[in-house]
Amino acid sequence: MGEGVDVRVRSVAPMVEKRPTAKPWWTQRRREALWFYIMASPWIAGFLLFMGGPLVASLYLSFTDYDLLTPPEWVGLDNYVRMFTDDPRFWKVLRNTTVYTLLVVPITTVLSVWLAALLHKPLKGMRVFRTIVYVPALVPIVASAMLFSWVLAPDAGLLNRTLALVGIDGPAWLLDETWVIPGLVMMSVWGVGTGVVLLLAGMQGIPPELLEAATIDGANPRQRFFQITLPMLSPVILFNVIMGLIGTFQVFSQVYILTGGGPNDASMMLVPYIFEEAFRNFRMGYASALSWLLFLIIMTCTAIVFKTSSRWVFYESEVRR
Amino acid sequence: MSLLAQDRRSRPVGSGSRLDAAATYAILTVVSAVLAAPFLFMVSIALSSDATVQKAAFTLIPREFHVENFVRVMTSDAQMARWILNSLIIVAFACVGQTFVSAMVAFAFARLRAPGRGLLFGILLATMMVPIEVTIIPQFILFRHLGWIDTLLPLVVPSLFGSAYNIFLMRQFTARIPRELDEAAQVDGLGYFGLLVRIILPLMKPVLVAVGVFSFAWAWGWFFGPLIYLNTESKFPLALGVQFLSGTTTNAQTPPYNLVMVGALFLTVPMLLVYFFSQKYIYQVNLGAGSAGIR
Numbered sequence: 324m325g326e327g328v329d330v331r332v333r334s335v336a337p338m339v340e341k342r343p344t345a346k347p348w349w350t351q352r353r354r355e356a357l358w359f360y361i362m363a364s365p366w367i368a369g370f371l372l373f374m375g376g377p378l379v380a381s382l383y384l385s386f387t388d389y390d391l392l393t394p395p396e397w398v399g400l401d402n403y404v405r406m407f408t409d410d411p412r413f414w415k416v417l418r419n420t421t422v423y424t425l426l427v428v429p430i431t432t433v434l435s436v437w438l439a440a441l442l443h444k445p446l447k448g449m450r451v452f453r454t455i456v457y458v459p460a461l462v463p464i465v466a467s468a469m470l471f472s473w474v475l476a477p478d479a480g481l482l483n484r485t486l487a488l489v490g491i492d493g494p495a496w497l498l499d500e501t502w503v504i505p506g507l508v509m510m511s512v513w514g515v516g517t518g519v520v521l522l523l524a525g526m527q528g529i530p531p532e533l534l535e536a537a538t539i540d541g542a543n544p545r546q547r548f549f550q551i552t553l554p555m556l557s558p559v560i561l562f563n564v565i566m567g568l569i570g571t572f573q574v575f576s577q578v579y580i581l582t583g584g585g586p587n588d589a590s591m592m593l594v595p596y597i598f599e600e601a602f603r604n605f606r607m608g609y610a611s612a613l614s615w616l617l618f619l620i621i622m623t624c625t626a627i628v629f630k631t632s633s634r635w636v637f638y639e640s641e642v643r644r
Numbered sequence: 645m646s647l648l649a650q651d652r653r654s655r656p657v658g659s660g661s662r663l664d665a666a667a668t669y670a671i672l673t674v675v676s677a678v679l680a681a682p683f684l685f686m687v688s689i690a691l692s693s694d695a696t697v698q699k700a701a702f703t704l705i706p707r708e709f710h711v712e713n714f715v716r717v718m719t720s721d722a723q724m725a726r727w728i729l730n731s732l733i734i735v736a737f738a739c740v741g742q743t744f745v746s747a748m749v750a751f752a753f754a755r756l757r758a759p760g761r762g763l764l765f766g767i768l769l770a771t772m773m774v775p776i777e778v779t780i781i782p783q784f785i786l787f788r789h790l791g792w793i794d795t796l797l798p799l800v801v802p803s804l805f806g807s808a809y810n811i812f813l814m815r816q817f818t819a820r821i822p823r824e825l826d827e828a829a830q831v832d833g834l835g836y837f838g839l840l841v842r843i844i845l846p847l848m849k850p851v852l853v854a855v856g857v858f859s860f861a862w863a864w865g866w867f868f869g870p871l872i873y874l875n876t877e878s879k880f881p882l883a884l885g886v887q888f889l890s891g892t893t894t895n896a897q898t899p900p901y902n903l904v905m906v907g908a909l910f911l912t913v914p915m916l917l918v919y920f921f922s923q924k925y926i927y928q929v930n931l932g933a934g935s936a937g938i939r
Contacts, residue, residue: 356758358836363752363764365745369805374771377782384781391785438675441668448669455676458683461915463865465883466908469890470686473901479700481685513679524927544664573775576867580887597777602872607781614777621775 385612390605402612412588412596413613419504420572420592426508428567432560435518439556440548442519443526453523460516468580471510472497475581482509497582500589507590510577518563525559526552554637561628561636568624572617593617686912690714690905697901710902717906724907726878727885731864734799734881738863741803742810743856747848749806750814751840755826765815771808776868784872798873799866799881803859810855813929817851818844853925860918865911882911 360367385402387395406413442453459467474481475496483493496506529552537547575594578584584591584599593613601610681704688706689697690713696702717724753765787798821844829839845852870884880888886907891899919926 352757355756355836359752359756359758359761362748362756362836362840365804366749366768366806366808366811367764369802370767370771372786373783373802373805374774374779377779377786378774380782380785381778391788441672444665444668446665446668452672452676455680458916459679461861461912461919463861463883463911463915465865465867465887466686466911467682469886469904469908470682472890473685473689473702474682476700479702481681481704513682569775573777579871580867580890594777598868598872601781602784607785611778611781614775614781618775618778622773625773 381611381614384608385615387608389607391607392605395608398608402609403616405609406612406616412591415588416591416593416596419588419590420574423504423507423574423592424568424571426504427511427571428564430508430512431515431518431567432564434512435515435522435563436553436556436560438515439519439522439526440552443523453519456519457516460514460520462514464576465580467510467513468577471506471513471577472581475506475509497590498586500586503582503586503590507574507577507581510581511571511574518567521559521563522556525556529555557636558638561632565625565628568628569621572621572624593620686905686908689901690909692902694900694902698898700898713902713906717903717910722885722889722900722903722907723878723880724882724885724910727880727882727907728910730796730879731881731883733796734866734870735860735863737800738803738859739856741800741805742807742859743852745804746806746810746855747814747845747852748840750811750818751844753811753815754818755823755839755844756836768808768811772812780868780872787873793873794875794879795873796879799869803863810858814848814851814855817848817929821847850925850928853922854929857918857922857926861915864914882907886911 384395386397386399388398388401389395438456442449442456462470473479477483477493477495477498480493480496482496486493494502496502533551533555534547537551542550573594574592575598578590578592578595579598582590584595594617597610597613597617600606600613684706685702685704688704689702691706691709691711692702692713693708693710696708716722753761753768783798783802787793790797792798825843825847826839829843834842865883866881867883867887870881871887874880874884877885877888886904889899889907890901890904
């Protein structure tokens with residue numbers, strides 16, 4: 324211990340002595356710092372204008388009443404209190420958003436792992452299947468919403484006509500309070516390919532020796548999958564779950580386009596609700612308070628997933644260390 | 645059990661039995677059919693006549709081929725050419741701005757030492773977690789004060805300031821480029837800007853393409869921003885125009901769903917083309933993200 328310190332002191336000493344001799348004010352180090360700030364300036368300016376400034380403003384607005392026409396009026400915690408005690412729609416919105424997220428994220432996670440495992444098999448023609456699975460993820464949300472308005476239509480819809488072939492009388496999906504959220508979930512699951520691509524890339528990174536060794540030890544395909552592939556993929560799964568949570572909680576376009584939150588608010592979710600309050604009813608203060616709540620919820624969920632992840636996420640490098 | 649495993653040892657790992665392969669094909673065929681059927685339906689609706697739209701008598705397999713629908717949306721029944729042009733303007737700003745501005749900022753974060761850099765990078769990472777809904781209201785108020793509502797400005801100007809996610813992605817990539825190159829460049833008398841443009845940018849090609857494609861995808865399909873800032877039909881980008889054409893909120897008359905689906909196809913096809921031409925690069929970047937996960 325003492326030896327190490329000694330060595331360090333000795334090696335630094337000559338450098339410290341040298342410095343005063345070569346000492347113009349305009350040092351290499353200052354030039355580098357100046358260039359850092361020049362090159363980073365677009366982001367710094369953008370941060371102040373579009374992120375930092377708005378964050379402060381949004382927090383302030385959430386404690387006011389503001390309709391864009393008259394100046395903001397300070398109301399303290401009223402917006403937050405009203406949300407929880409005096410807005411029955413808010414609870415419904417929160418419930419819908421939670422139900423939707425708890426359906427979409429687990430279903431897409433399990434399905435994407437299963438599909439990736441199938442698509443990773445070294446069989447002929449897999450490229451074609453991989454493409455078909457990924458392509459829906461490329462369709463812009465407005466286009467897929469237009470499409471699903473006809474997939475999920477009550478009588479003429481693709482889904483109900485298919486169900487009719489096997490004798491099932493399908494519900495009115497987007498027009499039915501019970502089935503509207505499952506309908507929206509189906510649309511999200513259609514884009515499962517996003518996660519599959521990352522998982523497939525992750526599978527390429529699993530050393531084949533690991534699987535070979537397991538095979539020689541007598542592990543069957545099922546054991547190999549659950550004991551090797553899945554643990555090795557868990558960091559990618561964590562990434563997918565977190566991105567999925569964040570994205571799903573902020574669902575907007577398909578709700579706005581397909582249902583407008585109806586019928587009877589059965590599919591109204593947080594972001595469409597914020598949009599309606601802010602840009603249709605011009606209650607900027609209340610909408611700001613709602614958006615901060617959304618922020619808090621997303622942060623909490625992400626933190627919880629991260630905290631529990633040490634129990635189920637396996638990092639190869641940690642074992643090697 | 646162990647006997648069976650020994651029998652299989654000679655085969656390549658993962659190929660399994662012939663039964664297994666058959667089951668895999670069967671499952672994937674069904675899944676692919678389910679995933680692809682909506683596409684076929686989209687094409688079929690796009691080719692339908694107005695009469696078929698009125699009756700909502702669409703078929704999965706196209707039975708009529710009204711190709712003139714693809715011309716109608718450009719001329720008489722919609723302003724789709726105008727909408728596509730608006731989309732292209734937004735996309736151009738997003739691609740150029742996001743890619744090159746983000747690359748420059750990423751280079752600064754990866755290579756140049758300066759007091760406060762660590763703090764700024766921490767802030768950058770933190771901003772990636774902020775949902776846009778939190779900042780959109782003050783941004784709207786800001787742009788309203790500037791008189792930018794119902795213009796394309798609020799949709800293109802912010803792109804010129806880079807984005808946290810792209811900067812982060814590119815910084816991670818740039819950090820892996822060997823530093824000896826920097827020293828060699830300095831010996832040759834290149835400044836920091838020269839180092840970026842001549843040496844680093846060419847090496848960043850995969851991540852530049854990937855970010856360009858992500859920016860394209862985001863801007864081409866962007867709905868929330870245009871919905872908030874634009875009111876005049878002729879200023880709409882394609883995504884907003886298609887939604888406007890479908891007019892789902894009015895029940896007075898049947899919207900021209902065949903033309904709406906033509907629009908949906910116009911939205912989709914460029915995405916497919918861009919993806920297939922850039923697949924190689926995206927895959928490299930995905931591989932990095934996939935093997936690293938979240939750390």
